[in-house]
Amino acid sequence: MRPKVGVFDFTCCQGCELQILNCEEEMPDLIAALDIVAFREAMTERGNYYDIAFIDGACSRESEIVSLKEIRKRAKIVIPIGACACLGGVNCLKNAYPMDEVLKAEYGEAASYYDTIPARPISAVIPVDFFMPGCPIVKEEFIRVVQELLAGRDPYQPNDPVCAECKAGGNVCVFDKGMTCLGPVTRGGCKATCVTGGAVCWGCRGLIDEPNIHAEKEILESAGLSMEDITKRFNLFNVCQEGVWK
Amino acid sequence: MAISMKLESSLYLPKLAEVIKVEPLAEKEKLFRLRLRDGNRLDHTPGQFVEVSVLGIGEAPISMSSSPTRDESFELGIRVVGNVTRALHRLQPGDTVGIRGPFGNGFPVSELEGRDLLFVAGGIGLCPLRSMIRYAIDKREQFGRIILMYGCREPAEQLFRGELVEWRQRQDIEILESVDRCPLDAAWEGSVGVITTLFPQLNIDRHRTTALVVGPPIMYRYVVAECLKKGIGKDQILLSLERRMKCGMGFCGHCQINNVYVCLDGPVFRYEELTKLKETEV
Amino acid sequence: MPIVTTLKADFYSSVQNMIHENEVYGVKRKTPSFAFDKLCATQELCLDYDITVLPPNQYLLPPTDPLITFNLSPEVSIRSKVESRATIILGIHAYDLHAIKLLDAVFTGNLVDVNYQARRSATAIIGVDCLNPWLYSFAASMGTALPPSIFDLWLTDLGGEYLIEVGSSRGQDLSKRYLKTKSARKVQIRQRDKFRQDSLNRYQLSLDRSAQEIPEILDKAWKNPLWEELGEKCFSCGSCTMVCPTCVCFDVRDKITLNLKRGERYRLGDSCMFDAFDKVASGENFRPTGTDRLRHRLYRKGKYMLERWGELGCVGCGRCVHACLVDIASPVYAYNRLVKEATQWPSA
Numbered sequence: 001m002r003p004k005v006g007v008f009d010f011t012c013c014q015g016c017e018l019q020i021l022n023c024e025e026e027m028p029d030l031i032a033a034l035d036i037v038a039f040r041e042a043m044t045e046r047g048n049y050y051d052i053a054f055i056d057g058a059c060s061r062e063s064e065i066v067s068l069k070e071i072r073k074r075a076k077i078v079i080p081i082g083a084c085a086c087l088g089g090v091n092c093l094k095n096a097y098p099m100d101e102v103l104k105a106e107y108g109e110a111a112s113y114y115d116t117i118p119a120r121p122i123s124a125v126i127p128v129d130f131f132m133p134g135c136p137i138v139k140e141e142f143i144r145v146v147q148e149l150l151a152g153r154d155p156y157q158p159n160d161p162v163c164a165e166c167k168a169g170g171n172v173c174v175f176d177k178g179m180t181c182l183g184p185v186t187r188g189g190c191k192a193t194c195v196t197g198g199a200v201c202w203g204c205r206g207l208i209d210e211p212n213i214h215a216e217k218e219i220l221e222s223a224g225l226s227m228e229d230i231t232k233r234f235n236l237f238n239v240c241q242e243g244v245w246k
Numbered sequence: 247m248a249i250s251m252k253l254e255s256s257l258y259l260p261k262l263a264e265v266i267k268v269e270p271l272a273e274k275e276k277l278f279r280l281r282l283r284d285g286n287r288l289d290h291t292p293g294q295f296v297e298v299s300v301l302g303i304g305e306a307p308i309s310m311s312s313s314p315t316r317d318e319s320f321e322l323g324i325r326v327v328g329n330v331t332r333a334l335h336r337l338q339p340g341d342t343v344g345i346r347g348p349f350g351n352g353f354p355v356s357e358l359e360g361r362d363l364l365f366v367a368g369g370i371g372l373c374p375l376r377s378m379i380r381y382a383i384d385k386r387e388q389f390g391r392i393i394l395m396y397g398c399r400e401p402a403e404q405l406f407r408g409e410l411v412e413w414r415q416r417q418d419i420e421i422l423e424s425v426d427r428c429p430l431d432a433a434w435e436g437s438v439g440v441i442t443t444l445f446p447q448l449n450i451d452r453h454r455t456t457a458l459v460v461g462p463p464i465m466y467r468y469v470v471a472e473c474l475k476k477g478i479g480k481d482q483i484l485l486s487l488e489r490r491m492k493c494g495m496g497f498c499g500h501c502q503i504n505n506v507y508v509c510l511d512g513p514v515f516r517y518e519e520l521t522k523l524k525e526t527e528v
Numbered sequence: 529m530p531i532v533t534t535l536k537a538d539f540y541s542s543v544q545n546m547i548h549e550n551e552v553y554g555v556k557r558k559t560p561s562f563a564f565d566k567l568c569a570t571q572e573l574c575l576d577y578d579i580t581v582l583p584p585n586q587y588l589l590p591p592t593d594p595l596i597t598f599n600l601s602p603e604v605s606i607r608s609k610v611e612s613r614a615t616i617i618l619g620i621h622a623y624d625l626h627a628i629k630l631l632d633a634v635f636t637g638n639l640v641d642v643n644y645q646a647r648r649s650a651t652a653i654i655g656v657d658c659l660n661p662w663l664y665s666f667a668a669s670m671g672t673a674l675p676p677s678i679f680d681l682w683l684t685d686l687g688g689e690y691l692i693e694v695g696s697s698r699g700q701d702l703s704k705r706y707l708k709t710k711s712a713r714k715v716q717i718r719q720r721d722k723f724r725q726d727s728l729n730r731y732q733l734s735l736d737r738s739a740q741e742i743p744e745i746l747d748k749a750w751k752n753p754l755w756e757e758l759g760e761k762c763f764s765c766g767s768c769t770m771v772c773p774t775c776v777c778f779d780v781r782d783k784i785t786l787n788l789k790r791g792e793r794y795r796l797g798d799s800c801m802f803d804a805f806d807k808v809a810s811g812e813n814f815r816p817t818g819t820d821r822l823r824h825r826l827y828r829k830g831k832y833m834l835e836r837w838g839e840l841g842c843v844g845c846g847r848c849v850h851a852c853l854v855d856i857a858s859p860v861y862a863y864n865r866l867v868k869e870a871t872q873w874p875s876a
Contacts, residue, residue, distance in 0.1 A: 026786065029785070029786040029787060030786060032786070032787065033786040033787060033788075143786070144783075146786065147783070147784050147785070147786055148784075150784075150786065150788055151302045151303055151782075151784045151788060152303065152332075152333055152336070153303045153304070153329040153332075153333065154329055156781070159802075159803070159804060160765075160766060160799070160802050161763060161764075161765040161766070163763065163765035163766065163767045163770075163853075164765060164766040164767065164770055164799060164802070167582075167766070167767045167770035167771050167851060168582075168591050168770045168797055169591075170558075170563055170581050170582045170586075171581070172558060172559070172560065172561055172581055173851065173853075175853060176560060176561070177560070183765075184763040184765045184767075184853060185763065209803070210764070210803055211763075212761070212762065212763045212764070212818070215761050215762075215763055215853075215854050216763070218761075218854070219853050219854060255608070255642070256595065256596070256608030256610065256642045256643070257639060257640070257641065257642070258595040258596055258608060258643075258780075258793070259595075259596055259606060259607070259608040260596070260606060262604060262605075262606065299793075301598045301600060301604065301606070301782065301784075301791060301793075302598075302600060302782050302784035302788065302791045303782060304780070304781065304782050305780060305782075305793075306809070327809040327810050328809035331809065342604040344606060462810075463812055488808055488810070488812075489806070489808060489814065490805075490806065490807065490808050490809075492778070492779060492780050493778075493780065495639045495641075496634075496639070496836075497634065497635065497639075497641060497776065497778070498777055498778050498779070498780070498795070498798070499776070499777030499778075499798070499800060499805075500777070500779075500798075500805065500806065502800075502824075502828075502832070503814070504827070504832065505827075505831065505832040505835050505836060524750050525814065525815070525820075525824075527814075
């Protein structure tokens with residue numbers, strides 16, 4: 001029996017779902033292995049029981065809380081996918097402002113037709129079983145997690161910082177190039193793709209379990225960043241993990 | 247060229263083994279009887295361990311529970327703690343697993359001949375000790391007294407209950423049992439309290455006795471202290487350590503304690519050796 | 529074994545031929561540093577370098593390395609998987625070759641790791657003297673600035689030509705096939721020795737004691753507050769181990785196809801600096817803090833590897849010194865601090 005799978009989207013750009021659809025090479029095998037019963041970005045049908053529910057996006061409306069609870073009831077395994085679902089992500093930047101101002105800024109005159117609440121990660125609303133972080137998620141990680149679940153094991157949850165894979169990949173450290181980076185405290189599993197591509201790590205996969213925030217602040221400061229810059233840097237993806245990093 | 251060209255067979259290649267029998271031991275523990283597909287014996291020493299593979303899930307180090315004195319099959323008592331053990335618990339007779347090993351140093355059986363054996367088992371520690379207990383029973387005349395001290399958290403957590411009944415009936419084995427706590431409705435004739443509370447009633451000849459101790463890390467310090475109090479020599483207290491042996495060959499680094507490798511130099515150590523290490527629990 | 533010379537221009541055209549016929553990994557520029565990479569053209573080769581981002585270990589112990597493959601359906605079967613291809617590593621420095629000597633001891637000692645051995649024996653090593661050491665290197669102190677005798681060919685830059693020491697019959701074959709050589713004159717060998725001697729004096733970092741004394745220094749340092757001082761700043765990011773030429777620890781994992789019919793078991797680089805490295809399935813963590821792990825790493829480098837395999841685990845390349853963003857990974861700093869404080873703190 002193929003496991004029934006639902007893919008759901010909440011407050012997000014749906015880029016992570018697109019990453020799933022981008023698994024072109026594996027798609028025939030994925031479809032053969034999984035019974036995809038709900039996937040709004042890819043199909044119209046909806047099932048009502050899920051062995052695995054992948055959830056894309058943060059929760060930022062009352063109605064989303066209701067939907068999430070409904071999904072939890074019907075799903076055996078719930079896995080938030082992407083920075084928005086796992087961390088709240090960039091959606092949480094609005095939480096620093098009053099909600100009515102946020103609505104007005106976005107929808108102007110039509111603001112009264114919408115409702116919004118401070119954005120939050122899925123795990124703040126319902127219990128989740130595993131995480132698949134990233135902005136967007138890594139295709140290979142999606143395939144791996146599906147393989148591991150099919151084989152009958154808990155998926156590996158990377159907890160080594162980005163630095164490890166970055167160094168192992170032979171990258172020149174961004175600090176050597178005069179830039180700064182959240183790699184030492186950010187959860188790896190992305191093969192340090194941003195640094196490898198010439199950018200820096202922005203922390204999209206969230207903080208590792210025991211990040212040395214104090215040391216990270218120190219190296220950012222000595223690289224010339226102000227406290228305000230540092231806060232902004234941490235806030236981009238991790239504002240909802242404030243308790244951890246402040 | 248410094249390297250010789252002899253190509254040996256891969257030490258990472260498991261042998262296939264068939265599950266012959268699966269028997270529940272307690273809520274989270276099962277006993278698996280296995281036999282190598284090639285019909286060969288494992289030829290292990292009591293106290294050694296094997297790496298058990300569930301292909302596609304992974305490999306886990308598991309101590310031998312059976313004695314090499316019996317037939318070519320072997321037994322592993324396994325508690326569900328992680329992915330591999332969970333997958334093992336799903337297996338049925340007829341299923342296949344991979345086996346590498348046996349690895350490491352087990353109990354020094356020939357040196358134990360003629361000695362009084364004091365087995366101290368905490369919880370699942372009885373699984374590895376059973377390999378030596380059965381060895382000693384099968385070669386009963388070669389050993390002095392056999393004393394088993396067995397402590398669990400609750401009566402329901404006792405393993406090998408059928409065998410315990412058998413052993414209790416024997417005149418040549420002495421058994422002292424304890425549970426940390428006993429629910430009111432449980433039938434229990436042993437004592438209540440941590441395992442160390444059994445020591446006062448123990449009478450041994452300290453010169454003749456070797457203690458074989460296996461249990462959770464927390465237990466070791468207290469049990470070793472009791473053994474020392476009884477006058478057992480530091481070199482006559484044997485303990486088996488649990489670490490994350492991945493390769494079993496001293497390569498992967500996971501089971502290193504200071505400069506020893508549990509997979510090569512253990513898992514059975516003399517207390518005396520462990521006192522020289524700064525990173526152990528004892 | 530013979531010592532010969534070749535004109536630089538001749539050498540570089542030889543390399544071009546070598547690249548045509550072999551898989552050659554050489555040193556290329558990777559601004560602002562250098563890196564080992566597959567050579568496609570001789571112009572890419574950069575033999576006058578100070579350090580490469582990673583040591584050439586990646587060709588002997590790839591970051592992910594398949595060990596076995598298996599079929600689960602229709603029948604269960606397993607096979608070992610050993611990959612090796614004839615390879616030339618070109619441009620290795622002496623300290624990195626000392627590291628390979630240690631890896632040889634680890635993986636081809638009493639127990640032989642066939643995956644390592646197969647690659648190792650298929651790999652020819654052409655090294656070069658590091659005459660202008662890197663700012664962070666302390667190889668001279670570690671006694672690893674000059675090559676151990678396990679190379680196939682060894683080059684010294686004499687200006688217009690390379691002096692080449694042949695170290696093995698494989699080196700001899702390579703030399704015959706590709707190089708245009710003349711016998712070296714005594715004066716050229718003397719010149720090499722002088723260049724080498726001069727290079728030893730150019731190292732900017734050094735141990736305050738001899739490398740042989742490190743185990744003894746560590747014997748008395750278990751409870752030194754230095755570990756706490758350094759451990760507090762540690763990210764546990766593993767950078768120091770990822771760039772280390774003697775770090776060999778690995779994890780083993782299974783990978784299975786979506787149809788659950790086939791799979792592979794592979795190893796991948798792991799680090800004793802990660803917090804889960806010593807965690808067992810029941811949840812116990814035997815080195816729970818950054819301090820515990822950092823101390824373990826520096827003991828492994830300065831003592832444990834020597835005791836078990838006969839070579840110090842630190843070759844003084846300096847990569848960890850530079851890679852650590854909080855400046856705590858340096859073995860030379862730690863060992864020197866311990867020497868300085870030896871008198872101030874009670875032993876062990």
